[in-house]
Amino acid sequence: MENVAHFLFGIFGNVFAMFLFLSPAITFFRIIKNRSTEKFSGIPYVMTLLNCLLSAWYGLPFVSPNNLLVSTINGAGAGTEIVYVLIFITLAPKKEKVKIIGLFSAVLIVFLVVVVVSLFALRDYPRKLLCGLLASIFSVVMYSSPFSIMVPNGVGSALGAMQLTLYSVYRENRGTPKTEEEALEMGEANQNVPTKEAI
Template identity: 25%
Template sequence: MSTLLPSGDFLCLWERHRSPYSWVSKELKPPEDDQGFTRDDKIPTFYRIYKRKSTEGFQSVPYVAALFSAMLWIYYAFLKSDAYFVIIINAIGCSIETIYIAMYIAYAPKKTRIHTAKLLLLLNLGVYPLIFLLTLFLAKGSNRVRVLGWVCATFSAIAYAAPLSIMRLVIRTKSVEFMPFYLSLFLSLSAIMWFCHGLLLKDFFIALPNILGLIFGVLQMVLYAIYKDTNVSEDRTVQGQRDNSITSIEAPIEVQQTECVV
C-alpha cells in the first residue's frame, strides 16, 4: 500500500524541524489506521513548500512512487475477498498523494517540474495500465492474484528504496534538513504493523516488502542520530562569526566617541 511503502512515504518527501505528534496512541491502532498518520506526517513539509513557494531540496520521487504503489495495491485488493481496508486506505492515499504532487509541481523549478511530470506519466499512465491489461488478459484466477502480488511486492520494495537519494544527500552534506526524524520513525512503525498484518492474514506479498521498509526506516533514524547536531553547530558558528563582526565594528565607534568627548 502506499505506505506499505515508504510511501515513503520512504523516498519520499523532508524538513529538519518538526512539531512532535501524538503518535503513541496511534501506534497501538490496527495497520490500516497506521497508514494515515504516516501520510499526515508529510503535511508540515508541504506547508513549508507552500509558505516558501519553493520545493527547495525536496524530491518528488517518493510521492510519485507512493501514488503508483497505492494504485497497484487497490487493484490487488479488488482481487482479494477480504481486503476492504486495503482499498479504503489506499484510495485515501491516492487522493492525498495527488494533492502533494500537484502542489510540488506548482512550486517546483521548470526542469524539476518537467521531470516530475514525465515520471508521473511513465508510471501512473504508462506502466500501471500495462500491468492492468497484462494481468487481466494473460492471467486467470489465483494465478492473477499471485502474479499481481509479486508485482506489488516488487514495486513496494522499490518505493521503500526511494529515500536512498535523501540518505546519500545526508551523508554528503552531513545535514538532516530534508530527512525529518518523525517521518523515519513513522515509516518504521508502519512497516512493523503492516508486516504483522500480512503475517496474520498469511499474505506474504504484504508482509515481505515491509521487512525492507523497516530496515530503511532504522537506517534513516541512525543517520539522523549521527548528523542531527550538524546544523545546530553550523548555525552557532555562523552566529558567532556575525557576533564577532558586529563587535569589531562597534569597538572603533566607541573609541571615536571617547576621543571626541576628550
C-alpha cells in the first residue's frame, strides 16, 4: 500500500511539474513570433536546465533507488529547457547570446563533473548524498534566478533613496560662501549689492 501511494503521489507530482516546465512556452511563442528575446532574461531557463539534469541524475537507480519518477520528469524537463535555451541563444542580441552561451557551457561542465565524481569517486550512500545535496542546492538557485533581473534595479533604487534622504536632511544647510565668486557659483550672491550700471 505504501508503494502504491508513493507511486500515485509521484505521478501527480510529475503532472504538475510538467505544467511548470511548459509554462514558459507562451513566452517562447512570443519570442519566436517577434524574432526577438526582447527584455527577457535567459538565466532562469539555463538554471532550470541544471536543476533538471542534476535531479534526473539523482533519480537514477544506481544513484538513488526507487526514485525513477524523479528521473523521468526531470529528464523531460531537461529536454524542454534545452529547447528554450537554444531558441533563446538563436534569437538573443549578441551580448546576451554570449552571456547565455557561457552560462550554458558552465552548466554542462558542472553536470559533467558531478557525473564523473559520483561515478568514479563515490559509491552507495555518499553518492546519493552528494547528488541529492547538489540537486537541492541548485533547485534553490533555480527558483531564485529570476531575481537576477531585479538586483541591479534594486541596488539603484536603494542608492537613489539614500541620495534623496541626504538631500532632504541637508538641503537647508548649504554653508555660507566665503567669497563673492563662491556666492555667484552657488547662485546666492547678495542681491542688494549695487552693480556698476546702477552706480
